[in-house]
Amino acid sequence: xxxxxxxxxxxxxxxxxxxxxxxxxxxxxxxxxxxxxxxxxxxxxxxxxxxxxxxxxxxxxxxxxxxxxxxxxxxxxxxxxxxxxxxxxxxxxxxxxxxxxxxxxxxxxxxxxxxxxxxxxxxxxxxxxxxxxxxxxxxxxxxxxxxxxxxxxxxxxxxxxxxxxxxxxxxxxxxxxxxxxxxxxxxxxxxxxxxxxxxxxxxxxxxxxxxxxxxxxxxxxxxxxxxxxxxxxxxxxxxxxxxxxxxxxxxxxxxxxxxxxxxxxxxxxxxxxxxxxxxxxxxxxxxxxxxxxxxxxxxxxxxxxxxxxxxxxxxxxxxxxxxxxxxxxxxxxxxxxxxxxxxxxxxxxxxxxxxxxxxxxxxxxxxxxxxxxxxxxxxxxxxxxxxxxxxxxxxxxxxxxxxxxxxxxxxxxxxxxxxxxx
Amino acid sequence: xxxxxxxxxxxxxxxxxxxxxxxxxxxxxxxxxxxxxxxxxxxxxxxxxxxxxxxxxxxxxxxxxxxxxxxxxxxxxxxxxxxxxxxxxxxxxxxxxxxxxxxxxxxxxxxxxxxxxxxxxxxxxxxxxxxxxxxxxxxxxxxxxxxxxxxxxxxxxxxxxxxxxxxxxxxxxxxxxxxxxxxxxxxxxxxxxxxxxxxxxxxxxxxxxxxxxxxxxxxxxxxxxxxxxxxxxxxxxxxxxxxxxxxxxxxxxxxxxxxxxxxxxxxxxxxxxxxxxxxxxxxxxxxxxxxxxxxxxxxxxxxxxxxxxxxxxxxxxxxxxxxxxxxxxxxxxxxxxxxxxxxxxxxxxxxxxxxxxxxxxxxxxxxxxxxxxxxxxxxxxxxxxxxxxxxxxxxxxxxxxxxxxxxxxxxxxxxxxxxxxx
Numbered sequence: 001x002x003x004x005x006x007x008x009x010x011x012x013x014x015x016x017x018x019x020x021x022x023x024x025x026x027x028x029x030x031x032x033x034x035x036x037x038x039x040x041x042x043x044x045x046x047x048x049x050x051x052x053x054x055x056x057x058x059x060x061x062x063x064x065x066x067x068x069x070x071x072x073x074x075x076x077x078x079x080x081x082x083x084x085x086x087x088x089x090x091x092x093x094x095x096x097x098x099x100x101x102x103x104x105x106x107x108x109x110x111x112x113x114x115x116x117x118x119x120x121x122x123x124x125x126x127x128x129x130x131x132x133x134x135x136x137x138x139x140x141x142x143x144x145x146x147x148x149x150x151x152x153x154x155x156x157x158x159x160x161x162x163x164x165x166x167x168x169x170x171x172x173x174x175x176x177x178x179x180x181x182x183x184x185x186x187x188x189x190x191x192x193x194x195x196x197x198x199x200x201x202x203x204x205x206x207x208x209x210x211x212x213x214x215x216x217x218x219x220x221x222x223x224x225x226x227x228x229x230x231x232x233x234x235x236x237x238x239x240x241x242x243x244x245x246x247x248x249x250x251x252x253x254x255x256x257x258x259x260x261x262x263x264x265x266x267x268x269x270x271x272x273x274x275x276x277x278x279x280x281x282x283x284x285x286x287x288x289x290x291x292x293x294x295x296x297x298x299x300x301x302x303x304x305x306x307x308x309x310x311x312x313x314x315x316x317x318x319x320x321x322x323x324x325x326x327x328x329x330x331x332x333x334x335x336x337x338x339x340x341x342x343x344x345x346x347x348x349x350x351x352x353x354x355x356x357x358x359x360x361x362x363x364x365x366x367x368x369x370x371x372x373x374x375x376x377x378x379x380x381x382x383x384x385x386x387x388x389x390x391x392x393x394x395x396x397x398x399x400x401x402x403x404x405x406x407x408x409x410x411x412x413x414x415x416x417x418x419x420x421x422x
Numbered sequence: 423x424x425x426x427x428x429x430x431x432x433x434x435x436x437x438x439x440x441x442x443x444x445x446x447x448x449x450x451x452x453x454x455x456x457x458x459x460x461x462x463x464x465x466x467x468x469x470x471x472x473x474x475x476x477x478x479x480x481x482x483x484x485x486x487x488x489x490x491x492x493x494x495x496x497x498x499x500x501x502x503x504x505x506x507x508x509x510x511x512x513x514x515x516x517x518x519x520x521x522x523x524x525x526x527x528x529x530x531x532x533x534x535x536x537x538x539x540x541x542x543x544x545x546x547x548x549x550x551x552x553x554x555x556x557x558x559x560x561x562x563x564x565x566x567x568x569x570x571x572x573x574x575x576x577x578x579x580x581x582x583x584x585x586x587x588x589x590x591x592x593x594x595x596x597x598x599x600x601x602x603x604x605x606x607x608x609x610x611x612x613x614x615x616x617x618x619x620x621x622x623x624x625x626x627x628x629x630x631x632x633x634x635x636x637x638x639x640x641x642x643x644x645x646x647x648x649x650x651x652x653x654x655x656x657x658x659x660x661x662x663x664x665x666x667x668x669x670x671x672x673x674x675x676x677x678x679x680x681x682x683x684x685x686x687x688x689x690x691x692x693x694x695x696x697x698x699x700x701x702x703x704x705x706x707x708x709x710x711x712x713x714x715x716x717x718x719x720x721x722x723x724x725x726x727x728x729x730x731x732x733x734x735x736x737x738x739x740x741x742x743x744x745x746x747x748x749x750x751x752x753x754x755x756x757x758x759x760x761x762x763x764x765x766x767x768x769x770x771x772x773x774x775x776x777x778x779x780x781x782x783x784x785x786x787x788x789x790x791x792x793x794x795x796x797x798x799x800x801x802x803x804x805x806x807x808x809x810x811x812x813x814x815x816x817x818x819x820x821x822x823x824x825x826x827x828x829x830x831x832x833x834x835x836x837x838x839x840x841x842x843x844x
Contacts, residue, residue: 255785314727
């Protein structure tokens with residue numbers, strides 16, 4: 001009996017008539033010929049499309065009305081044997097925390113759906129080389145794609161890490177979408193933590209031929225074992241080849257491409273480390289943290305807004321943000337750190353209300369300099385504080401500062417975790 | 423009698439006591455020794471700093487209390503002779519419009535202040551080589567740094583260009599901060615315009631040794647004369663050397679560095695043209711415009727908001743934007759085009775109210791793909807439209823579409839001016 005999870009209306013009728021159900025391998029003739037697996041639909045699904053997972057691993061929605069022919073093809077048997085990781089004695093101990101994301105995903109071969117269901121244990125087992133390198137304990141904190149990670153998740157992660165001093169390092173499997181927001185929070189909340197904390201993601205799930213998950217995980221383990229520099233790091237493919245893995249400072253990194261494996265880039269500098277099979281090249285010249293002692297400060301206050309200025313930006317939106325009880329604004333200004341003078345009145349009012357006003361640039365790269373032009377000097381006079389950080393880092397730092405201290409400004413200007421551009 | 427424009431309180435007293443006024447060349451001993459010219463202060467100036475323009479061309483504010491010694495030094499006489507451009511006959515005719523910005527700035531040698539006061543005529547005269555290359559008419563439209571340019575200025579520029587068919591091309595001197603917003607608007611408003619429109623800026627004012635103004639202007643003229651491809655282009659230094667000038671498609675370009683001369687980059691591709699002294703290398707393989715006829719559509723509606731999603735984004739801000747009469751939202755989502763599920767209820771409501779919802783990525787580079795993950799498919803089902811454009815281009819296009827058409831979506835999906843990523 002075929003399953004039709006989520007299908008309704010005309011498409012449900014069409015599938016029933018064609019004797020095709022969810023999980024079936026099919027050949028579909030439409031504008032071109034598609035080979036793939038019929039996937040279930042989700043909550044908000046319309047009734048006009050069949051969703052098919054292609055062999056490439058990507059899903060497409062095909063309009064039912066445009067399908068000329070659909071036919072079942074025999075699915076190949078899975079012959080992959082489940083690997084099993086056995087622990088070796090005497091190796092460095094690493095804690096592998098799973099939070100979800102593509103790296104902890106697998107395709108359900110029946111439905112073709114990618115979901116973040118892999119446990120840390122399974123993730124570890126899917127990369128048997130890890131067990132040869134280190135003595136790895138695994139733990140699932142939660143299972144979310146990173147677009148669904150909220151600041152409360154950051155706190156959960158930080159609280160768990162703060163208690164695990166017995167390991168040589170911690171690896172966090174994390175979705176890539178908001179990974180650099182998480183790494184920024186951990187950098188401030190766990191400043192001074194004595195062993196490396198490495199966030200690892202992947203752009204392709206572990207069971208796909210092109211997956212970067214295994215290499216990124218092994219790169220993270222190699223970094224912890226062979227270098228071990230304290231800090232909050234993001235370890236991902238350096239580029240499209242499989243020879244080099246980049247290790248980025250967690251406060252200076254962004255996801256700068258939607259899909260390629262080398263999507264993460266350190267802004268304004270080389271990656272802190274380049275990890276290859278035999279060598280680890282160190283580019284960072286300072287200690288990641290500017291503090292000696294580890295004193296966790298794991299609170300935050302989300303009443304901080306990010307305002308990207310652009311021509312036509314409506315100051316009334318800004319006024320509303322201020323009046324709704326916001327404690328701080330991080331501007332993504334233009335150029336060296338400007339916003340148009342249409343904003344001045346509202347900014348003046350925000351400053352008078354005691355709202356912290358920080359300036360970053362939507363250029364992303366390059367230093368803020370608010371003394372060169374009249375606009376910058378006007379904004380300085382209105383109380384805006386230049387922040388030589390990437391906007392996302394400034395936003396997260398302001399949330400952290402607002403949660404831990406009565407005022408935000410001093411903490412923002414205090415170099416804590418390599419967050420300032422050099 | 424010294425002038426003290428803008429100085430007050432203790433710093434005014436300090437200057438009077440030292441017999442130093444605005445415009446004086448001085449040597450100041452503080453943490454280090456500074457040589458420069460005392461500048462006037464501005465409206466919101468505090469009373470604790472002396473502002474000095476250094477020889478490097480940059481201004482610094484020095485805390486009065488930390489100044490050990492300030493002394494006047496004799497200013498050198500200016501010996502630069504004013505050049506004068508004479509018109510040659512038989513050359514291509516180019517219209518040079520000035521809108522302000524650093525390129526149209528000069529330092530007032532008395533005060534050291536950089537202000538956008540250079541007329542197009544003066545700009546032309548400051549680069550005498552231009553007169554050898556083309557027959558240039560000059561016109562000042564307005565004089566604003568580009569952070570102060572608002573959509574009404576875009577309309578002024580477009581209306582002026584729409585009426586000037588007698589030229590081989592138009593050069594617009596424009597501040598760099600929001601130049602790519604202006605080039606996007608002109609691309610849609612003037613789709614099909616038959617001769618090239620080239621926006622040119624500079625990162626250093628024309629009277630500074632390191633100015634890129636002359637080379638960028640000559641590159642623009644050379645492109646119009648020797649290539650002449652229709653389109654809206656941004657012409658700026660390709661990198662830090664003076665040999666190559668890049669010509670970027672006006673809808674695919676961003677200012678990606680706050681200060682360096684090669685700050686502008688085409689996203690996801692090489693610049694459309696690389697201009698050197700003897701050659702113009704063409705990289706773009708299509709006509710810039712997707713329309714044959716020029717039909718100006720020069721209206722806009724600014725009731726479009728740009729929402730950069732991040733963990734902790736407050737959906738109530740989004741709700742307020744919707745309820746304040748917004749006609750469209752451009753998301754800067756995460757990764758392939760996601761926002762967290764905390765936003766779903768508000769997005770559903772926006773869609774039901776008929777607000778256009780478009781998705782771009784804060785990754786900036788790479789294609790949007792909303793069918794790979796559950797989050798993307800959920801958002802598609804909620805009515806969010808994937809837009810394979812850089813966020814700023816999508817924002818401006820939505821303003822333009824809202825101003826010219828009853829509904830926004832069809833225009834957004836219609837390839838008009840090379841705005842879609844390839």
